[in-house]
Amino acid sequence: RVNAVLTSLVLWDNNIGEEWPPEEGAKALASALRVNAVLTDLNLGQNKIGDEDANALASALRVNEVLTSLEVGFNSLTEESALGIVRVERQRNKLTSLGLGGCSIGPTGAAGIAEYVSGSGVLKSLDLDDNHVGAEGAAAIAEALRGNGVLKTLDLNGNKIGDEGAKAIGGALADNAGLTNLVLYDNRIGNEGAKALAAALRVNEVLTKLDLSVNYISDEGAMALASALRPSTGC
DSSP: OOOOOOOEEEOTTOOTTTSSSTTHHHHHHHHHHHHOSSOOEEEOOSSOOOHHHHHHHHHHHHHOSSOOEEEOOSSSOOHHHHHHHHHHHHHHOOOSEEEOTTSOOOHHHHHHHHHHHHHOSSOOEEEOTTSOOHHHHHHHHHHHHTTOOSOOEEEOTTOOOHHHHHHHHHHHHTTOSSOOEEEOOSSOOOHHHHHHHHHHHHHOSSOOEEEOOSSOOOHHHHHHHHHHHSOOOOO
């Protein structure tokens, strides 16, 4: 008999990519995705699966009609294999949540992902935690956020976007009407970046959670954020 009721499978932090012969487990799961019509959520994060696994998953996504949530972060994927999944999904356009943390994604990869975000009408959560996006990549993603009303959660934790990246994100937030949760933890953001984000908070009406933990913000930046939070006393 074949299971016809399981909708969510979480395999986070196992050893799927370590057995011999390598990558057989992930390939078997990819093969199952080709014909499974029930599973909507698959989490394969932190399993040491590699590029061949990612290619197999991307190939399976081409024909899968039901999967809406995929986590492949913190494996042994290169930027190119992660982008392979993104390119397939740009055509498929069914994922509402995608996790690509720790996939060595740099500014060029971030630009490709930004194009995906701009064109997707369904993606609600994107996790790019612990990549190498930098200020340039943050600017590309920021541009994708302008006018986007679908994406709700964006995790850019640990991407070294700095003040310039924060300024780009802040500028986009002024025009964004969808994002409710933004994670900028550990990004080397200082007071100038905090000021830009504070300015965005004055006009943004949808963001409900902003994580600026483990950055370089001092009193000056904190005062700017506080000013944005203070109710106006004007008539």
